[in-house]
Amino acid sequence: MTDSTIAPRPVPHRPGKPSPSPGGLAAAGLTVGYRTRSAWGRGARHPVLADLDLTARAGELTVLLGPNGTGKSTLLRTLCGLLPPLAGDVRVAGRDVAEETPAVLARRLAVVLTDRVDAGLLSARELVGLGRHPHTGFTGRLTAEDHRVVQWALEAVGAAALAHRPAAELSDGERQRVLTARALAQEPDVVLLDEPTAFLDVPSRVALTVLLRDLAREQGLTVVVSTHDLELALRVADAVWLVDRTSRVHTGAPEDLIVSGAVAAAFDAEHLAFDPLSGSFGLRRAARATVTVESPPHLGPLLERALAREGLTALPGPAGEEPRISADEHGDLTLRGDGAARTTRSFHELTRTVRTW
Numbered sequence: 001m002t003d004s005t006i007a008p009r010p011v012p013h014r015p016g017k018p019s020p021s022p023g024g025l026a027a028a029g030l031t032v033g034y035r036t037r038s039a040w041g042r043g044a045r046h047p048v049l050a051d052l053d054l055t056a057r058a059g060e061l062t063v064l065l066g067p068n069g070t071g072k073s074t075l076l077r078t079l080c081g082l083l084p085p086l087a088g089d090v091r092v093a094g095r096d097v098a099e100e101t102p103a104v105l106a107r108r109l110a111v112v113l114t115d116r117v118d119a120g121l122l123s124a125r126e127l128v129g130l131g132r133h134p135h136t137g138f139t140g141r142l143t144a145e146d147h148r149v150v151q152w153a154l155e156a157v158g159a160a161a162l163a164h165r166p167a168a169e170l171s172d173g174e175r176q177r178v179l180t181a182r183a184l185a186q187e188p189d190v191v192l193l194d195e196p197t198a199f200l201d202v203p204s205r206v207a208l209t210v211l212l213r214d215l216a217r218e219q220g221l222t223v224v225v226s227t228h229d230l231e232l233a234l235r236v237a238d239a240v241w242l243v244d245r246t247s248r249v250h251t252g253a254p255e256d257l258i259v260s261g262a263v264a265a266a267f268d269a270e271h272l273a274f275d276p277l278s279g280s281f282g283l284r285r286a287a288r289a290t291v292t293v294e295s296p297p298h299l300g301p302l303l304e305r306a307l308a309r310e311g312l313t314a315l316p317g318p319a320g321e322e323p324r325i326s327a328d329e330h331g332d333l334t335l336r337g338d339g340a341a342r343t344t345r346s347f348h349e350l351t352r353t354v355r356t357w
């Protein structure tokens with residue numbers, strides 16, 4: 001993926017609501033985790049992440065990254081008030097989340113979790129309309145203005161065509177989009193989303209992540225998203241909270257965490273290595289030999305990748321040096337070595353030949 005593929009696109013104009021109050025979301029001295037039930041009292045504390053001081057700024061997309069089981073969902077649930085903190089507090093625009101009534105909190109903060117939603121017989125539009133409840137009167141009836149906001153939210157996430165579909169029949173990715181629209185329809189100052197791109201195809205992942213960043217920038221929203229889409233997050237996010245395997249949380253711009261080595265330390269594994277220069281992950285595999293390559297520029301990286309899979313390091317080298325693989329403009333790939341030559345017509349044929357050469 002290159003940065004040219006993730007340039008901003010215009011967010012549909014949002015009717016009505018003035019810019020949200022500034023201030024973002026801040027956690028101070030926050031310890032998140034669980035309590036075991038006890039017949040005698042509140043039970044023992046089981047901290048997952050301790051003593052966190054975190055800020056997500058208004059107008060920025062903050063991405064929460066970390067390996068499985070490091071506490072991302074636990075942190076998000078605590079930030080939105082669903083799970084009580086074991087210590088410390090969470091503030092939205094300077095006000096303690098724990099002290100807000102649910103009705104007031106729902107106007108400030110929207111959340112999309114990974115839990116399955118029982119949509120009953122609602123259409124996608126009606127499901128998004130539920131996001132307007134903090135703004136409707138006690139009858140819950142939607143005004144023309146509410147309908148406009150619902151339509152805006154559906155369009156913003158590219159789900160307008162799904163509006164009349166029964167929500168229960170949507171695919172995982174379609175439902176994820178509609179639930180994101182419901183959160184936007186709430187017109188909050190802060191939006192927290194737990195793995196919103198988990199079920200989406202690649203173009204939709206990019207589109208939703210860029211949309212969230214653009215909404216943050218253009219509408220002054222505070223957006224915090226957890227994801228396993230590392231490379232995309234590192235390209236698009238304004239700020240990163242990175243939970244490492246020792247439960248330390250590193251914060252900064254993606255480049256700050258790449259330079260400090262925190263990204264590599266958190267995710268490098270037996271078969272995976274982070275390349276700070278390209279900002280992407282590659283397979284780690286011990287090279288068993290080197291091979292000289294000669295190719296047009298557009299085929300060079302692909303040739304290198306295909307050979308790396310076979311345990312070969314591709315190096316440019318002087319003419320005549322063997323073993324050698326030459327790619328030509330037509331995509332023919334010729335192997336030379338041990339006095340023999342063989343031309344293959346696809347990467348698949350090349351890699352199969354290399355394996356038995």
Ligand SMILES: Nc1ncnc2c1ncn2[C@@H]1O[C@H](COP(=O)(O)OP(=O)(O)OP(=O)(O)O)[C@@H](O)[C@H]1O
Nearest residue numbers: 034035046048066067068069070071072073074075
């Ligand atoms: N209800 C619960 N009660 C007790 N412990 C829990 C509960 N839910 C999660 N945990 C534990 O808290 C830790 C963090 O889990 P959490 O789901 O927050 O991680 P995560 O980073 O979101 O993981 P993943 O990337 O796999 O979604 C894990 O050890 C998990 O087993």
